Amino acid sequence: MKVNMPLVTLLSGAALGVGVLVASMLSPSSTASASSTGATSPPSPAFTVTAPPPASTASGTAPATTPTTASATAPTSAPATAPVVTPTSASAAAPATTPAATGSSSTSYVPPQADYVAQVNGGGAAVAISVHKGKAVAYVCNGHAVAAWYRGSAANGKLNLTGKNGARLSVAYGSGKATGSVTADGVQFNFSAPMVHGVLPTGHRKPGLYEATATVHGVKIKAGWIVLPDGSQVGSVEYDPNSAIPPTAQAPLLNLTTGTAQYDGVTLVASLISGLTGSGF
Secondary structure (H helix, E strand, C coil): CCCCHHHHHHHHHHHHHHHHHHHHHHHHHHHHHHHHHHHHCCHHHHHHHCCHHHHHHHHHHHHHHHHHHHHHHHHHHHHHHHHHHHHHHHHHHHHHHHHHHHHHHHHCCCCCEEEEEEECCCCCCEEEEEEECCEEEEEEECCCCCEEEEEEEEECCEEEEECHHHCEEEEEECCCEEEEEEEECCEEEEEEEEECCCCCCECCECCEEEEEEEEECCEEEEEEEEECCCCCEEEEEEECCCCCCCCEEECCCCECCCCEEEECCEEEECEEECCCCCCCC
16 A cells, blocks of 8 residues: 555644644743742752751850859959958958057066175165065165164055164065165165176176074174175075164175175075065065
């Protein structure tokens, strides 16, 4: 059978047209799909941009951290400053007051045991005073007719003692010296006597007040010597010391090595009257 060529050609063209039509119809779908994909893409970046929330979270954390640090620092700083400054200031003030009080106390200190020795103002006589736990013994003499013993109480750094024949002694004493006046046999002397503790002895005898009693030719005598810091001495002897107005005379020289003296063939043995040890009280 003979094929009609024009018909074949026509059918081929129709088939081609249908193919082109189908292809053109499918193409918008792809484009739309592509478009749809392209439209959907932007959200992806938008979602990616959402990554800043972590940054926002971070910045949110930062404030939380900052207050924490600030509050941690503030408490630490405040306690440290308050306790350190206030107590230090207070404790610094306290010591300043204490030394002042101590210095004042030291100035008015009255020793319970003390010995004082000196020549009176103008010389010619010497005075010795010993204080021991509220008691006092004193002696003044000029090595001749003037001699007087005093005994009594000591209180608050003051001595007001009396002796025979109107003898009186008024003294203020402390840790360094004793000052005052003394009257014996109608003669008044003023003096300032240093404390003799710690003064090196001369010839084995410390400076201070020494006494000795004995009976010479049937008469009781009492001798007193005042040994001064330089080793010199002044002494007198009383006859019948228990009488109202005992006669006096110059005492023999006291041997500072042996602590003895010779008087009309009688050996006098001297003993120390000491406020420091209490001997002779």
